[in-house]
Amino acid sequence: MKPTPVRRILWVIAILIALGLLMAGLAQAQPVQVTDDRGRAVTLPRPPQRIVSLLPSLTETICALDQCHRLVGVDRYSNWPDAITRLPQVGGGLDPNIEAIVALRPDVVLLATSSRASARLEQLGVNVVALEPKSHADVQRVLGKVGQVLGVPDAQRVWRHIDAAVEAAAQSVPPAARGVRVYFEVNRGPYGAGASSFIGETLTRLGARNILPASLGPFPKLNPEFVVRADPDLIMVGARSVEGLTERPGWSSLRALREQRLCVFPPEDADVLVRPGPRMAEGARIMARCLASKAPSGTKAQATAAVRP
Template sequence: MKPTPVRRILWVIAILIVLGLLMAGLARAQPVQVTDDRGRAVTLPRPPQRIVSLLPSLTETICALDQCHRLVGVDRYSNWPESVTRLPQVGGGLDPNIEAIVALRPDVVLLATSSRASARLESLGIVVVALEPKTHADVQRVMGKLGQVLAVPDAQRVWRHIDAAVEAAAQAVPPAARGMRVYFEVNRGPYGAGASSFIGETLTRLGARNILPASLGPFPKLNPEFVVRADPDLIMVGARSVEGLNERPGWSSLRALREQRLCVFPPEEADVLVRPGPRMAEGARIMARCLASKAAPGAKAQAPAAVRP
């Protein structure tokens, strides 16, 4: 008896499913090699299934690639998506708890190049991949490298979404907000976001002008007098760092504070803004809203009493 057309189609579908599963299994079994941001070639016998991430932006990127289930531990600052807060925390990214990491039996530990833990972990036989994005190009590159490590095809789809969303946010910024001179404070050092940082690059794409030139580096520590001399039109700062701005030497004379052109970001928004990863699209929208609101005639910032002139 000849098979019916429907039966033939079902056979073809079944064969394709089996082939897909075989190819997926083969991909999982293939060795992985990647050159990390230290310039070191790192080899894994197969894509890692047990990962410890010591940098929030890397944690978020892994989850954006739909691989959250491979995480077995994170640093204390990784808090998005919410599911990662239920994972074991192994301390800070710069000085993590080595014993706690070893106990998790990771296939690989992902951390920043600035972390002091690399040598110690490697001496214990744990594979380390150091990745630390600071610019838009870095974010795109790191996504590609994580795609290699995780054997995830087309990891760049996440970057394409970010890039398109930043462009859309830029289109939403009104003409009156373009050209505003902005100071973005990363933390109370004070450390600012320079023009060459991913934050500075986003501001540029939104049509703003950064008072910190690229020559100062991505996140320079500043003499507070530098900001006084630059006298920005607008200050962007997280709620954790805003207290006492007006009390810094000379800052009470800043036009941004006198005219209350100040965007104070709550902790959840500040986290989004300072992490070079998949939520950069949301960060662009937050900064675009800030620019639009402070460029509007008569706009007033909702600043705490501690920073009112």
């Protein structure tokens, strides 16, 4: 008795599903090798299913790749998306709780190159991948590295979305706000966002001018007098750092403070802005709104820019 056309189609579908499951299983079983930002080659027997992240931007990257379910622990500062706030917290990058991390039996720990946890975890036999993005190019590269570790194909789709959304934010900035000279304070110190940082690169794409040149590095610690001499048109700062700005030597004379050209970001927005990861597009939109609402007129901004280095 010959099979009917419908039965043949069902057989073909069943075979294709079986092959798909087989290929997925083989992919899961394949070893993973990645070179991290320390220049170390890390080999994992298979894509990790239990991950601890000690850097908020890496936590957010894992979730942006739809792999939040693999996280079993995070640092105390990781707070997005909401689902990860229910995970065990294992300290921070500078003060990790090694015992708590090991107790979670992670297949791999993702952390910053500056973290103090790497050496001790590796001594205890825990796989470590250190990644630390500081520029747009770094964010794109780290997305690829995390996708490689997780075995996620086309991780760069996230970067394409970020890039397109940052460009859209740039288009929303009114011409009158372009050329505005900006000081962006990352945190007290004061530490600023230099032109070579991902924040500085976003400001450039939005048409603003950063008072901190690339030669100072991504996030330099500044002498407060540097900002006084630069006298920016607009200051961007998080609510956690705004207290006492006018008490810094000479800062009461800054035109941006006298004329209330100051954007103070609430903690949830500040977190978005200072994390080099998948929410950079949202950060660009926040900065674009600041430029549109607080910048002086284009003529004045361009005139002041023309007479300053």
